[in-house]
C-alpha cells in the first residue's frame with residue numbers, strides 16, 4: 022500500500038533532509054490567518070519538526086476541530102490527508118482513525134475554545150485512553166474565529182479587547198492532561214520556536230498520548246494590555262523549566278554538558294530527548310511534582326513552559342486493545358468473516 | 373403440606389365456560405425484576421419450540437434493575453403467527469404488586485396460576501377465570517435452606533407444574549437443562565429435581581385445564597434468536613472492525629454481543645491479537661465521531677444506539693453526509709420523545725433519522741422485519757455505507773431487538789466479498805488517474821476516495837464539512853456548492869437501486885386498497901391480512917425495506933385508491949416520508965397508528981382497517 026518516496030529534483034540551494042525533501046515539501050496552502058497570528062508560527066514549527074525528523078508527509082494524518090487554529094492543518098503538510106471535523110470533536114475522530122490504521126502518525130490540532138470549552142469532554146477522554154497522537158492546542162484564551170469571546174482558558178481577571186473582565190476561573194489544560202494520564206505533556210509559546218520545535222519532535226517520537234499546550238497570541242482579539250495571552254505578557258512571565266534537544270536515533274551525540282544539568286530520556290523508538298534543566302527543583306519524571314510546580318507558578322501569574330512530564334515507557338490504546346500489528350483497515354473478508362461453517366454451527370446452537 | 377384453600381378452584385368453576393385450545397394460546401408470566409424468572413420462562417418457550425410448535429415470547433420490562441414488575445408473554449401458535457396476539461389465556465401471576473391488573477387481562481374462561489402459600493380473599497379473584505393455586509413458597513421453603521435457591525427453584529417448580537398442565541414433554545425440558553448445564557452436573561441435578569417436584573405436585577393436586585401443547589412439525593430449521601444478537605453477528609460477518617458505542621436500552625446488548633462474537637471469531641489464531649477494536653465511548657457524540665474517523669480511514673465501523681443517541685449524533689451525521697464518509701448506525705428504537713418509554717417499543721425515529729442534521733440532508737434507512745433481516749441488513753449496511761460513502765441506518769426496534777424470535781437461519785456465502793466502494797489505489801494514482809475527491813466521474817453521483825497514507829505525492833485531500841469544489845478545495849462559490857448538492861441528489865437516486873427492494877404481496881389487481889408497513893409490524897400485518905380475508909376484505913400489501921423508496925413504492929400507491937400506512941408511532945412518520953418524497957395527495961394515505969409502547973397486534977390492525985373499509989368513510993388522515 023505504501024509507496025516509496027522517490028527522490029525529487031529540487032532547487033539546488035534548498036536543503037534536503039535524509040529522504041530528499043526540502044522544507045517546502047512540508048508546507049501547505051497559503052495561510053489565510055491574520056498577519057502575526059501565533060497559530061502561523063506553530064504551523065511553521067510543525068513543518069520544521071517534520072522536516073527535521075525526515076517524516077514522509079503522506080504518513081501523517083492531521084485532524085482538527087473548528088476555529089482559526091483548526092484551519093491550520095490546511096497550511097502545512099499538503100501531502101498529508103487532513104480532516105477538519107466539527108467543533109470540539111477532533112479527539113473522537115482522531116481516535117477512530119487511529120484505531121483503523123495504527124501505522125500513521127496522528128496529529129491533532131485544536132484551539133482552546135475547541136478543546137477546553139465545547140470539546141473538553143472529548144479532550145479528557147482521548148487522553149485518558151492513551152491514544153497514540155500528538156495533540157496540539159493553539160491556546161489564545163479567546164475564540165478567534167467568532168471574534169474574540171473568552172474561552173475557558175482565559176485567566177480570571179484578564180481583560181477582553183472590549184474591556185470586559187473575565188470572572189470565571191481558567192481551565193488549565195497541561196494540569197488536566199497530566200492528571201488524566203497523558204504520557205508526554207509540554208507547554209510552549211508560539212513566540213519561541215527554538216523551544217517549540219524540539220517539543221513537537223519529542224511528542225512525535227513519543228508513543229502514547231502526547232499533549233502540547235502552545236500559548237499562541239491572537240493579534241486580532243487578545244494581544245492588548247490586560248490580556249494574559251498577549252505576546253508581551255507571555256514573554257515577561259515565561260518560566261521555562263528546561264530546554265530540549267531532540268536527538269534522533271541515527272544522530273551521533275556530540276554536545277557535552279556539565280554533569281547534573283542534563284537528563285536524557287530515551288523514548289520508545291530509541292530517540293533521545295535531552296533535557297537541560299533550567300530550574301533546579303523541577304523533575305519531568307515526577308508527575309505529581311510537576312503538577313504542583315505548574316500550579317504554584319501559575320498562581321503567581323507565571324507561565325511555565327518546557328517539557329513538563331514524560332513517561333518514555335507509555336502504553337497506547339492499541340496495546341490496551343491488543344489489536345493486530347497489521348492495521349485493521351487492511352483486513353479483508355478472509356480475515357474478518359468467520360465463514361459459513363461457523364455460521365452453521367451458530368445456527369445449530371440457536372435451535 | 374401447608375393447608376390452603378383458594379376461593380374458587382378449577383373444579384368448582386368447571387361448569388363455567390373454559391377456554392379450550394391446542395397449540396394456539398397465550399401464556400403470560402408476571403414476575404418481579406431480578407427474581408431469576410427470565411431463564412425459567414425462556415426454558416418454557418424453548419421446550420414448546422422443541423415440540424415443533426412455534427412460539428413468540430416478549431419481554432415486557434421496566435427501566436430498572438431489581439424489584440419492579442416484569443412480564444414475559446408467550447404466544448403459542450402452531451400456524452406460526454409471531455406477532456403479539458393480545459389477551460391472555462393463562463396468567464402465571466407471581467407478582468403480588470401487579471395482581472389486580474394481571475387478573476383483568478385474562479380472557480373470560482381463561483386460567484390463573486398463582487402461589488397459594490398465603491391465602492387470598494375471594495375478592496381477589498374473578499368468577500369467570502379458572503384458578504390454579506400451588507403453594508410454591510411453602511414447597512420451596514420446605515425443600516431448600518438457602519434463600520437464593522428458594523427463589524430460583526420456585527421458578528423451575530412452576531415450570532414443572534405448567535409442563536404437566538399444558539402437556540409439555542418433560543424430556544424436552546430435561547434436554548434443555550442438559551445443554552445449559554453441560555459440565556455443571558450439580559446444577560443440572562438440582563434443576564431436574566426442582567422440575568420433578570413441580571411436576572409431582574401438579575399431577576397430584578392440580579386439575580386438568582383446556583390449554584394443550586401437541587407435538588407438531590412447524591418449526592423446521594428456524595432459529596430462535598433476538599435481533600440484537602443477529603445484527604451483531606451481521607456486523608461480524610459484514611466485516612465491521614471498529615465499534616464505538618455508549619450504553620442505552622434497548623441497544624446495549626447489540627454491542628455486547630458484538631464483543632462476545634469478536635472474542636470468539638476475530639482473534640488472530642497465530643498471534644492472539646484482535647482483529648477488532650471496540651470502544652465504550654464517553655457519549656454518543658464521541659461514538660459517532662470515532663465511527664466517522666475510522667470510516668474516513670478505511671475501516672468498516674458502526675455504532676449502535678437508540679433515539680436519544682441519534683439526537684446527540686446529529687451534527688456528525690451531517691458531517692458524514694456532506695463530507696461523504698461511510699458510517700453504519702444501528703438504531704434500536706424505543707418509545708420517545710426524550711427519555712420517553714425506554715423499555716417499550718416504537719418506530720418513532722424514522723423522520724429523525726431520515727433527515728438527521730441541519731441543512732438539506734437525507735439518509736439511507738434499512739428496516740429489518742426480524743432477526744434474520746437484522747443479520748442481513750447489518751452486513752448490507754456496511755457494504756452500502758462504503759459503496760455510497762454516506763451514513764446508513766439500520767432501524768430496528770425493541771420488539772425485534774430484545775425478544776427472541778423464531779426466524780429463518782442466518783445465511784452467508786463464502787464467495788461473498790465486501791463491497792468497499794470506490795477507493796482509488798496507489799497504483800491508479802501512480803498511473804496518473806485523475807483524482808477529484810468530490811467529482812462525479814461515473815455519472816452515478818459517487819466520487820472516488822483515497823485512504824490516508826496511500827501515495828506519497830498524490831491523492832491527499834483535506835476533508836471538511838465546509839463547501840468545496842470537485843477537487844476538495846474550499847469554495848463558497850455558488851456553482852461549486854450547487855454542483856455538489858446536485859451530485860449528492862444523484863447519488864441518492866443511485867441508492868434507490870442498491871437498497872433492499874420492497875416486498876409486494878397480493879392480488880392481481882382486483883384489490884382497491886393497499887397497505888404499506890415496515891419493520892417489526894410485519895408478523896402482525898401478515899396475520900391481519902388473513903383475519904381481514906376471512907371478512908372478505910382483500911388488500912395488496914407492500915413492505916417497505918428501505919429509504920430512499922424505490923419507484924415501485926410510488927407505483928404501488930398510485931395503483932390503489934387508498935393505501936393504509938401501518939406504523940408504530942403517533943405521527944405517521946413513514947406516511948410523512950412517502951408524501952414528502954413522492955408528492956402524493958395526503959388524502960390517499962390513511963394512517964393506522966399504534967403507539968402505546970406495546971408491539972402492534974393483528975387484532976388491532978385488522979380491527980382498524982376493517983372499520984375504515986366498512987365505514988367507507990371519505991378517506992383522510994385518521995388518528996387512532
Ligand SMILES: Cc1ncc(C[n+]2csc(CCOP(=O)(O)OP(=O)(O)O)c2C)c(N)n1
Nearest residue numbers: 088089090108132133134135163164165166
Ligand atoms: C457547534 C458549533 N458551535 C459554534 C460554532 C462557532 N465557532 C466556530 S470557531 C469557534 C471558537 C473557536 O475557538 P478556538 O478553538 O479557541 O479557536 P481560535 O479561533 O481561537 O483559534 C466557535 C464558537 C461552531 N462552528 N460549531
Ligand code: SF4
Nearest residue numbers: 055058089165239240
Ligand atoms: S482572529 Fe486571532 S486567532 Fe484568528 S487568525 Fe486572527 S489572530 Fe489568529
Ligand SMILES: [Mg+2]
Nearest residue numbers: 132133161163
Ligand atoms: Mg482560541
